[in-house]
Amino acid sequence: MTSLHNLANFFPAIDHHRRCFVDVKLLIGKCSTHLPNFSRNVLRAQLTDTVSAVESEKISKDEVMKAEERVIVGTYGRAPLVLTSGKGCKLYDIEGREYIDLTSGIAVNALGHGDSDWLQAITDQANLLAHVSNIYYTLPQVNLAERLVASSFADRVFFSNSGTEANEAAIKFARKFQRFSHPDKPDPPTEFISFTNSFHGRTIGSLALTSKEHYRTPFEPVMPGVTFLNYGDTDAAQELISSGKIAAVFVEPIQGEGGIYSATKEFLQSLRTACDKAGSLLVFDEVQCGLGRTGYLWAHEAYDVTPDIMTLAKPLAGGLPIGATLVTERVNAAIKHGDHGSTFAGGPLICAAAIAVFDKISKPAFLASVTRKGEHLKEILKKKVGGNSHVKEIRGFGLIVGIELDVSASRLVDACRESGLLILTAGKGDIVRLVPPLIISEQELDQAVEILYKCFDVLDEKNPN
Numbered sequence: 001m002t003s004l005h006n007l008a009n010f011f012p013a014i015d016h017h018r019r020c021f022v023d024v025k026l027l028i029g030k031c032s033t034h035l036p037n038f039s040r041n042v043l044r045a046q047l048t049d050t051v052s053a054v055e056s057e058k059i060s061k062d063e064v065m066k067a068e069e070r071v072i073v074g075t076y077g078r079a080p081l082v083l084t085s086g087k088g089c090k091l092y093d094i095e096g097r098e099y100i101d102l103t104s105g106i107a108v109n110a111l112g113h114g115d116s117d118w119l120q121a122i123t124d125q126a127n128l129l130a131h132v133s134n135i136y137y138t139l140p141q142v143n144l145a146e147r148l149v150a151s152s153f154a155d156r157v158f159f160s161n162s163g164t165e166a167n168e169a170a171i172k173f174a175r176k177f178q179r180f181s182h183p184d185k186p187d188p189p190t191e192f193i194s195f196t197n198s199f200h201g202r203t204i205g206s207l208a209l210t211s212k213e214h215y216r217t218p219f220e221p222v223m224p225g226v227t228f229l230n231y232g233d234t235d236a237a238q239e240l241i242s243s244g245k246i247a248a249v250f251v252e253p254i255q256g257e258g259g260i261y262s263a264t265k266e267f268l269q270s271l272r273t274a275c276d277k278a279g280s281l282l283v284f285d286e287v288q289c290g291l292g293r294t295g296y297l298w299a300h301e302a303y304d305v306t307p308d309i310m311t312l313a314k315p316l317a318g319g320l321p322i323g324a325t326l327v328t329e330r331v332n333a334a335i336k337h338g339d340h341g342s343t344f345a346g347g348p349l350i351c352a353a354a355i356a357v358f359d360k361i362s363k364p365a366f367l368a369s370v371t372r373k374g375e376h377l378k379e380i381l382k383k384k385v386g387g388n389s390h391v392k393e394i395r396g397f398g399l400i401v402g403i404e405l406d407v408s409a410s411r412l413v414d415a416c417r418e419s420g421l422l423i424l425t426a427g428k429g430d431i432v433r434l435v436p437p438l439i440i441s442e443q444e445l446d447q448a449v450e451i452l453y454k455c456f457d458v459l460d461e462k463n464p465n
């Protein structure tokens with residue numbers, strides 16, 4: 001710890017950078033040029049001490065934001081908020097301010113922050129074994145897959161590390177399934193149907209299935225052979241599926257990023273019938289709407305339709321990275337060793353966390369509480385803000401709720417943040433998206449809606465720009 005002050009006395013550049021803990025490399029570089037007799041390793045050790053010292057000092061929000069701007073690739077337009085801890089449905093920033101979290105890290109932290117069973121499962125498993133790769137068998141992976149299979153239409157699970165990867169696996173499995181099902185056909189079906197307002201991920205295959213053009217065009221060519229149809233257009237879907245060219249249809253039973261649009265029963269059922277007739281696969285992307293968010297364990301349970309493949313991710317490991325592609329035995333039959341894989345996927349640590357999450361969420365009483373709280377949320381929203389002239393519609397079910405506005409929601413999001421409430425947007429930015437932790441209480445929902453209500457006035461203020 002003394003190294004910070006010793007070095008600072010000798011070398012002003014250290015003092016200049018001393019509060020910037022990301023500047024180790026810069027410091028090492030500068031010091032080694034000025035102090036050639038210092039061995040790099042000794043210096044590195046001293047500077048690591050320095051970093052610990054600086055990290056334990058209070059770093060300001062502005063310093064973190066400036067450091068981020070310097071060292072992180074600029075893909076994210078972040079809110080000016082540095083979060084440092086969380087408990088339950090509350091988050092705390094670097095300045096000690098408290099926020100009610102209606103974002104759940106984008107529909108991830110279903111058990112809120114720091115759930116004690118989740119923490120215990122991670123701690124216990126980390127003490128035993130964190131990672132070994134898929135060269136070997138591990139118990140938590142098999143135990144988690146058994147739970148997913150027992151609770152769904154599926155017979156098998158492929159694990160990955162994110163929602164986009166779960167969809168990439170589904171794309172590959174659909175293509176392989178079609179090749180396997182048409183051994184004598186030189187051109188088996190390889191094309192896909194996706195829908196308006198869909199979001200399936202950002203890697204090149206799942207990006208090709210994502211409807212927003214501005215996500216896709218800078219990276220073209222993406223995977224070819226994807227046709228976008230209007231979400232809910234049964235006739236167009238039936239016609240294209242009957243062409244025999246479609247390997248699979250990808251659909252979210254409830255669209256999250258696209259704006260909280262729910263499919264109708266007729267739409268999903270007609271997709272099922274058309275796919276069965278043509279031999280196409282039906283893929284439900286439940287990355288955002290699955291695992292209890294709707295009050296059903298799987299969102300498609302509300303529709304009486306089962307898919308051939310379902311993709312999961314966000315809440316499954318309660319905040320640790322995981323993806324899962326659930327398939328029927330018929331699909332699995334087409335998959336052989338080496339067809340797909342991942343170094344990290346389904347590791348014991350992540351799977352132990354996911355088992356803790358699954359065991360809580362899948363309890364009927366837990367799911368019933370999500371339904372009840374979802375109804376309460378919509379009711380108080382309708383009462384408090386439903387009459388506001390900017391509100392076009394309040395929709396969704398369970399704890400995935402959207403408030404469609406006639407203007408951009410960004411000023412409302414900012415005002416809420418400044419008042420201690422974190423919310424998301426969806427669609428073209430004109431939809432407020434509320435996806436709280438599933439453990440939230442009615443009282444916390446009331447507090448959150450009260451803040452939201454008080455902030456609505458900001459939408460009427462004249463834009464300073």
Ligand SMILES: Cc1ncc(COP(=O)(O)O)c(C=O)c1O
Pocket residue numbers: 106162163164165167199200201202252256257285286287288289313314
């Ligand atoms: C429905 C859906 N599918 C896929 C994804 C991509 O998931 P990830 O960001 O984990 O890759 C998302 C992310 O928002 C999603 O909402």
